[in-house]
Amino acid sequence: MSTAVVVPGSFDPITNGHLDVVERVARRFDHVVVAVLVNPGKHGMFTLEERIDLVETCVDHLDDVEVDAFEGLLVDFCRDRGIGCIAKGLRGVGDFDYELQMARMNTRIGDVETLFLPASPDAVHVSSSLVKEVARLGGTIEHAVPEVVARALHDKLADG
Secondary structure, eight states, rough: OEEEEEEOOOTOOHHHHHHHHHHHTTTTTSEEEEEEOOOOOOOSSSSSSHHHHHHHHHTSSSTTTEEEOOOOOOOHHHHHHHEEEEEEEESSSSHHHHHHHHHHHHHHHHOOEEEEEETTTTEEEEEETHHHHHHTTTTOOTTTSSSHHHHHHHHHHHTT
């Protein structure tokens, strides 16, 4: 039985909601892999290398948490590493509907189970897209992302 779990995402950028999920599963599993999605068809605000660096900085305080990138099917990434569980945070019903379909597919094609964690009350409203939009419009994002991410986001927007 695997005592490892994968927490996947694009993390463009990592938010306090993402970090909450990683911290919660790190208390329950021996090893956590934060898997940063490589999506060649999508150009994010941060490069893959920047996203990995930000995630590594944000999880540095946690033992037995590693950060890696993946492209293609998440179940293949899990199979290659001998990991049988994916952890996902859910903010609401919309997340659940989409993620339940994905979880059933992952179990069917890869024998990988998905663990759903309800978002913490402080993070239920937080998404990477919303954080970027609020930052673009000059709003406060410091409550939604770690300090290093807020600085990186402000720097990225200042650079054009």
